[in-house]
Amino acid sequence: MSPAVFAHGHLRLYLLRLLVERPMHGYEIIQALTDSSGGTYQPSPGTIYPRLGKLEEEGLVTKTADGRKTVYAITDAGRAELEAREPEMAGIESEFTDSVRRLADEVRASVNDAMRTLKADLAAAAREARTEASEAARAARAADDPRAAARAQLHEAEAALSEFRAEMREELRLASADGTLTGDTVRLLVDGLADVRRRLVARLRD
Structure with a gap:
């Protein structure tokens, strides 16, 4: 299992940082995190929604219904929390960047392993095809040539x-x-x- 992308307590601050830009519903938040990582990190709803719920309990975000969607917005208390901990954000951004690089390395290694396996499978399939073709050719020659x-x-x-x-x-x-x-x-x-x-x-x- 890969190590956590965010250290304990850092994801909640990152969520507040995202909501400073504009109110978002849950899927948009997940997509924003995914886009920020270039697709290497895609948090599950089970990771994001409980943290949003905790932020709401603390009065740092609000949620409102927008049709079938729930939109989350940062409160004044949330902005104050984020401003008070702004010095930490540089470290959190750096932490996130390092995690994304590590995940990208893991993806590359996985892809390389898959490519090696694919090449081995293709080589085996090619050998089998050559053997079958050779046997078919021998059978054809035998059918046409008594000496064969x-x-x-x-x-x-x-x-x-x-x-x-x-x-x-x-x-x-x-x-x-x-x-x-x-x-x-x-x-x-x-x-x-x-x-x-x-x-x-x-x-x-x-």
């Missing part, structure tokens, strides 16, 4: 052989390590491979 189809079948056969070899090698090593590898098992493998080899050779030479 044969090469594709060769790749599939070699992949199956590699997978079989890797899996069986691991199983044999595990069986050897725990002492369960027997001569019968090895003979089953040798005889089975010899049978498959004979059948395949016969099919290929037919």
